[in-house]
Each structure stands twice: as C-alpha cells, then as structure tokens.
Amino acid sequence: MQFELTREYIQNLASLVEAKDTEQILTIFNSLHPADIADILEELSHDEARYIFFRLNPTLASKTLAELEDDKIERFIQVIPTNILASELIEKMDSDDAVDVLQNIPKHIASEILTNFTDKEYQHEIANLLDYNENSAGGLMATELIRVNINWDVRTCLNEIRRLSKEVENIMLAYVVDDKNILQGTLPITQLIINHEKVKIQDIYQKDVIAVHTQTPSEEVALIMEKYDLFVMPVVDGINRLKGRITLDDVLDVVREEADKDYQLISGITQDIESSDNIFRQSKARLPWLFIGLIGGIFGSRIIGSFEGLIQEYSGLALFLPLLAAMGGNVGVQSSAIIVQSIANGTIGLESISQKIFKEFLGGLLNGLVCSSILFLYNVLFGRDFALTISVSAALFSIVLFASVFGTFVPLFLHKIKIDPALATGPFITTINDITGGLIYFTTARIIFGYL
Amino acid sequence: MQFELTREYIQNLASLVEAKDTEQILTIFNSLHPADIADILEELSHDEARYIFFRLNPTLASKTLAELEDDKIERFIQVIPTNILASELIEKMDSDDAVDVLQNIPKHIASEILTNFTDKEYQHEIANLLDYNENSAGGLMATELIRVNINWDVRTCLNEIRRLSKEVENIMLAYVVDDKNILQGTLPITQLIINHEKVKIQDIYQKDVIAVHTQTPSEEVALIMEKYDLFVMPVVDGINRLKGRITLDDVLDVVREEADKDYQLISGITQDIESSDNIFRQSKARLPWLFIGLIGGIFGSRIIGSFEGLIQEYSGLALFLPLLAAMGGNVGVQSSAIIVQSIANGTIGLESISQKIFKEFLGGLLNGLVCSSILFLYNVLFGRDFALTISVSAALFSIVLFASVFGTFVPLFLHKIKIDPALATGPFITTINDITGGLIYFTTARIIFGYL
Structure with missing residues (x-):
C-alpha cells in the first residue's frame, strides 16, 4: 500500500530523465504523494532532480518543496527566479511551511522572495511569523485556523468553515474569541453538527483550553501536547490574543529532532548528520x-x-x-x-x-x-x-x-x-x-x- | 496557564490526606486534568495516592488510571475488586487505553477483569484487541471510529456522527466502507459541512487512503504517519476490512519510547528507567x-x-x-x-x-x-x-x-x-x-x- 523506494526505481527514473521522456515522468509523479517525490528527488543527482522538479505543476512543486529536507532546499531555490519562487511556490504553502523554507535559506534570498509576494496580506503574516524564534511556539505555529466569535450562532460558524475550508487543513475544532480576538475557548466541529443552527456558541463552547505563549520553547510545547494528548493547541500573546495554532505533526518533528540531537551528542557527534551525508x-x-x-x-x-x-x-x-x-x-x-x-x-x-x-x-x-x-x-x-x-x-x-x-x-x-x-x-x-x-x-x- | 507540580503542592496535599479533608481534596481534583492527577498520584506515597484515588468519581478515576505510567498502574489494580475495576474503570476507557492497562498487569488479573465486563460487545472487542502484538498496528489501534457506507448520503453520515459523537473522541474524518466493511476511502468532516444533505458519499469521498495492516510494526506505523503528516490512519486486515484507527498521539508515544530505548542502549542501560526509580x-x-x-x-x-x-x-x-x-x-x-x-x-x-x-x-x-x-x-x-x-x-x-x-x-x-x-x-x-x-x-x- 505504501510507496517503496528502490535502487531499480531510481535507475529507471534516471534513464527516463536521460531520454527526456517528460510525459512518462509526469504520469509517474502526478500520482505520487509530495513526501515520496521529495524522497525520490533527494536520491537523484542535482541535474536529474532539477529536470523533474521544473516539470511538476506548481501546486505539486510547492508541496514537494515543503517536504524536502532542510539542507536540500537550497539547490532548487538557487536556480529559480525569486518572483516565481514567491508567487508560484512559497505563497501557496501553509504559513508554517513557508516560514520553514524561508528560515532555511540565506537571509538575503528569503527577503527577496518575501518582497515578491503578490498577496500582500499573506506577505505581512509571513514577515510577522519570521520574527519569532525558530524554537518557540511562535516559530512552530501556523496562522491558518478557524476563528469564530463567541457571539455567533452555529449557522454563522458553519458558514465560516465553508468559507475557509479550502485554506485550512485538518480542521478538528474552531477557536472561540471575543471581539478583541482574546481566546475564550474551543469548539469541536462535531458540536456544530450535533447542535441546531440557531444555538449560540457561548452555550456550547469549551471554556477550559490549554494554550501556550508565542515564546514558549518548542520542547515545552511538545511536552504539553504529549501530556494532554492534544492534536492541536492554540498559541496566544501576552494579553491572550489568539495568534495561531500548533498541530501535533509539527510537535512530532520537534520530539524527533530533540531525540536525534541528544543521541548524537551522547555518541560524540556535534551536528545533525545522516549516513547518506558525504x-x-x-x-x-x-x-x-x-x-x-x-x-x-x-x-x-x-x-x-x-x-x-x-x-x-x-x-x-x-x-x-x-x-x-x-x-x-x-x-x-x-x-x-x-x-x-x-x-x-x-x-x-x-x-x-x-x-x-x-x-x-x-x-x-x-x-x-x-x-x-x-x-x-x-x-x-x-x-x-x-x-x-x-x-x-x-x-x-x-x-x-x-x-x-x-x-x-x-x-x-x-x-x-x-x-x-x-x-x-x-x-x-x-x-x-x-x-x-x-x-x-x-x-x-x-x-x-x-x-x- | 499550565499546571505546575511543586514540592509544596505535594506537601500540602499530603497534609490534607492526613487530615482526611475529603471535601477539600475533591474540590482540588475535580478541577484538574487526569494527566495532572496521574502526575500527582505518582509523587505521593502509596497510601496517600490510594486514599485520593478511591474518592475520585468513577469517570475521573477511569481517565486517571489510563494516564498513569505503566509500572504504577498495578498498585491501584491490586486493591480494587475486579468487578468494580471492570464495570467502573476499565470499561469506561477508550479501547486502546483499556487494552494498554490490561496489557500492563498480570495476565490472570486481566482475564478476571475482562470476564467481569458488563457490556458484552465491548468485552469481545477488547478480547480481540488483546490478541494483537503490543508492538504492531493492531496493538496500537482503537476501534472507536466513524464508519460510513459508500452508498449513504451526507444526511445519513451526519446522523451517524450525531449517534457516535459521545463515544468517539477527536473526530477529524469518517471512514468510507462498502457493505462488506472493505475500506474504500476517507471523508473529512468538513466535507459533510460544505456539501448539501442529499449529496452522495461516493461523489465526495477521498479514494487515496494510506492504511496499514494490523501486523505492521509500530515503528513502521510511526514512520508512515510522520512522513505523510497524518493525524489519524486506518488499520485494515488481510482483505482490506477496516479494523480500527491509529491516532498521532499514540504514535508520538511510540517515537518517544523508541528514542528513549536507543538512547539508553547507547549509554549502557538495559531497561527503561528514570531518575526517580529506586x-x-x-x-x-x-x-x-x-x-x-x-x-x-x-x-x-x-x-x-x-x-x-x-x-x-x-x-x-x-x-x-x-x-x-x-x-x-x-x-x-x-x-x-x-x-x-x-x-x-x-x-x-x-x-x-x-x-x-x-x-x-x-x-x-x-x-x-x-x-x-x-x-x-x-x-x-x-x-x-x-x-x-x-x-x-x-x-x-x-x-x-x-x-x-x-x-x-x-x-x-x-x-x-x-x-x-x-x-x-x-x-x-x-x-x-x-x-x-x-x-x-x-x-x-x-x-x-x-x-x-
């Protein structure tokens, strides 16, 4: 059921690239998951990987870029004009992925890409996110979330979800805020299904909400989500305004990286390396x-x-x-x-x-x-x-x-x-x-x- | 915002227990998260912990039991009559938590508890789950999920969610099966909100679904969910019948345990120990x-x-x-x-x-x-x-x-x-x-x- 990468598979692809059989290549790649495409590109030579990458449709290329290992992103970034990078690739990512990519390339290139964003609102959002420490809740969070006002009713909330459903992935709950964007609680989506359209949010939302501050260190975020079995957790600022949300998949990365770092330190290795590194x-x-x-x-x-x-x-x-x-x-x-x-x-x-x-x-x-x-x-x-x-x-x-x-x-x-x-x-x-x-x-x- | 455990807090609780001030104790504990209660009980002496545990209401006691460290569960299990353990505590847990507890106590006690279940359907379910290897997808999965038939429409699905919403936590998507329970795909809950009540499931469900076999090893499950950023993944048997679902929080535990084990092996420690162990x-x-x-x-x-x-x-x-x-x-x-x-x-x-x-x-x-x-x-x-x-x-x-x-x-x-x-x-x-x-x-x- 899962895709399995073999040496034969890579050799076969390499020969398709050599033959410049774009049609065949696209047939293969359009049916693959971006995470698999990223894995494949990392096994190919620079030139082969670029040949394929540039032929992917922009949405797939954007998702693939977000899945690449941090140190492999630069080889694609360098050869794409920044205006295309901005409008075709980075701008299409979720805010946390976009920030991740921009953090892992040289600062001057990141700035240039950011300046070329066509969506000015998103540009400001990303610029704000880049100001947070990479290893803090602010650096981990995405700003895409469902925000509902405590004075709304179920019907209005459902409309809000309809409006945002394309933008926000993995919707499990909506965040309930007051008029000043102060976090009041959460509302599981199932509550919207169970209750009548006229029911007021304030009568059905959950008041006890575990949130973290934008400056909470990543490891602490991980321990909190792990302890309370949270799939998603809101991030607030000093006066409890809702800033974003952190999802458990990002925390899993934090746990894995932290464990890897400790393992490498105890074995006498000072930097994150893999057996495939040179x-x-x-x-x-x-x-x-x-x-x-x-x-x-x-x-x-x-x-x-x-x-x-x-x-x-x-x-x-x-x-x-x-x-x-x-x-x-x-x-x-x-x-x-x-x-x-x-x-x-x-x-x-x-x-x-x-x-x-x-x-x-x-x-x-x-x-x-x-x-x-x-x-x-x-x-x-x-x-x-x-x-x-x-x-x-x-x-x-x-x-x-x-x-x-x-x-x-x-x-x-x-x-x-x-x-x-x-x-x-x-x-x-x-x-x-x-x-x-x-x-x-x-x-x-x-x-x-x-x-x- | 988070609960913080201090030595003063524990000392204060210990003196409340000594004074047998049950009212005060319950006021404190009824406002705490079960994960925090478990942490507290682990810091108290056996007698103090038991005194508090037996005064918690059954729902809270059940959730707390599920949060306790594996090696700390036995001290409560031993002193509670098995019929009460079965009907009041274990039966109220999610299937994956119940299995976890039963796997971590002596086999004959687990059998006795299982025999005392009042809900016979749940009894069979748990008995089946206990047959899976603890370190496989079958051993990780919970059977609580939303299962919808591919021939239904949105309205029927919504009714199914209404029916099960109390039983199933963290509903992000429904699993689409045919009449023979063969997994066909998934349906994000948001699709049910976006689409009209009469729309057929077969027209809106997602066909590409990543699933694992009941026997897939836990570490492989973790790598797959991590790679594809899945919050939840279905588990199927040899002929693709839907058996259960694994949620990312369980996988996080697998990753953490695996990393801990490797770290301890490299440092010359053969068993999972903590600094607080004797x-x-x-x-x-x-x-x-x-x-x-x-x-x-x-x-x-x-x-x-x-x-x-x-x-x-x-x-x-x-x-x-x-x-x-x-x-x-x-x-x-x-x-x-x-x-x-x-x-x-x-x-x-x-x-x-x-x-x-x-x-x-x-x-x-x-x-x-x-x-x-x-x-x-x-x-x-x-x-x-x-x-x-x-x-x-x-x-x-x-x-x-x-x-x-x-x-x-x-x-x-x-x-x-x-x-x-x-x-x-x-x-x-x-x-x-x-x-x-x-x-x-x-x-x-x-x-x-x-x-x-």
Missing part, C-alpha cells in the same frame, strides 16, 4: 569530539607519565589501565544519560539536586561493590600479585563511585544554569573519567604498594 | 552492561599481559594506552550511532552495505589521519622517544580505521539479520574496540621497536 560533512561533525578526546587522552598520558617510575617497577599495573578507564566512562555515561533523559521527558521528579546526588552515591556504592568484587575474585583466582589485586579493586570501586556522582552532578548543574544538559553526556564525561580514573588508580596503587 | 531498579538496568565491560576489560588485560615484557622494557608505552582505547571507543560509537539513527529515522538511503562500509573506510582514513597527525606533532614537540612517537601515531591511525569500519558493519549486519541494531552501540562497540585497540597498539609497537 564524508567531509560527517568528518566535520565527528572531529570536534574526537579532538576533545585526544586532548583529554594527552592530559591523561601526562598524568600517567608522572607515575612512570611506579609502572617500571610494577609493570602489571598497566594491564588494568584500559579496563578502569572504560568502566569509569561507562558508569559516568549511564549516570548522565539517566538525568539527561529524565529532564528531556519531564520525568525528573521533585527530588532536589542533593537528594539525587546522594541517591546516585548509594547506587554507585552498590554498583562499585559488585564490580570490584568480581574483579577481585578474578584476580585472586588467577593468582595475581596481592598488592596489584587490592590496588585494582580499590581503584575500580573509587572510580565507579566518582563517575556516578560526577555523571549525575554535571548535567544537573548544566540544567540549573540553563545550558543543554545533553552536552555533558558521551565523550565529555568519558574523557573526564579517563583522566581522573588514571589519577585515582595510580594514587591508590602508590599507597597500597607503599604499604604492602 | 536504586535497585537502576542497578539492575545498569549492571549487565557494566558486567560486559568488565569481562571485556579482563580479556583486554590478558592481551596486554602477553606484551608485559615489552611494557617492562619500554614503560612509556603504557602512557598512551587509555588514549588509544578511548579514541577507538569514541570513533566506533560515532560510526554505529550514525547507522542506527539513520535506520531508525528511515533516512538510511539506498547505498548498499559495501558502499556504506567503503565510505566509512574513507571517512576513517580522513579522521585517522587528522587525529594521528595531531598526536604525532604533540609527541615530536614534547620530545618523546621517536620509536614511541611512531608507534603511538601508527596505532591510533589503525585503531580509528578499524573502529570506523567495525562500528559501521555491526549495526548494518544486525539490521540485516533482523536484530535491533541499537544493541550494537555504546558499551558493546566500546568494549570490542578496547580489546582490539590494545592488540593493535602493542603489535604495532613490537614491530616498530623491533625495527628501530
């Missing part, structure tokens, strides 16, 4: 964390270097160096991940920072005890030198404890000073733990070898 | 990967042990051991994360496995060259022994290359044999790279120190 783009996103790891490792080597005498005397100490570093890294990443994830999902709970750290300290005691006991048993069974056995187990215990507390503290601290706590996961925590791990290990060993 | 639950989720890391580290120590003579002779080699292990781990996790994420988002593209691995090999060459050059420069500048300098840089280069290719291959391979590729991220990749890193390093060093 090598240089990938390296650019990967090298910064590798570089930090390298610096951390060099620091670590200097710390270990200051214990070189100890290593020369007891070379067995070197054997457990990677194990201890890895365990510290693993524990630290686990701890920070739990906190980062709970903050992102709004499930952080009401415990204070010190309560959380104390809890993690207890958890670290437990995990440290289990892990160091296993390592102790292993070393005893395999007849390692007793001082080494004691040193390694004691160091592991201390490292697990330190990494637990440190991994919990850093993201909580970052969150408190309003820096994205996800920055504290992955390579950062691993690197710090590598360095402190070495220090803890050899200090412990020096003490123990000194005494025994 | 220490033992957290340790249980954390120890398995730590244990694997420990075993890997012990293996690694044995490999390094076989080079102990080399270390005794050139103790400087030990200094760079953690650096090399960490870099291998970082690079491997980056590579696997890119693949895992692209698979999860459906952005994996059409390149074959060998193309992807070759590309990653080239990327590894680039990253390896950059990183090992930096390390080389550092060691030259700080006047390290030349053989050591060469050994460390050559090893780093080889390790980055190996980790890139290995980190790409493993998740692609797991995906191919239909195992969740996210398993291959985080501690698993790190551990393997730790072991091979040591081997590569000392082998390189032995060769170079042998020659120089």
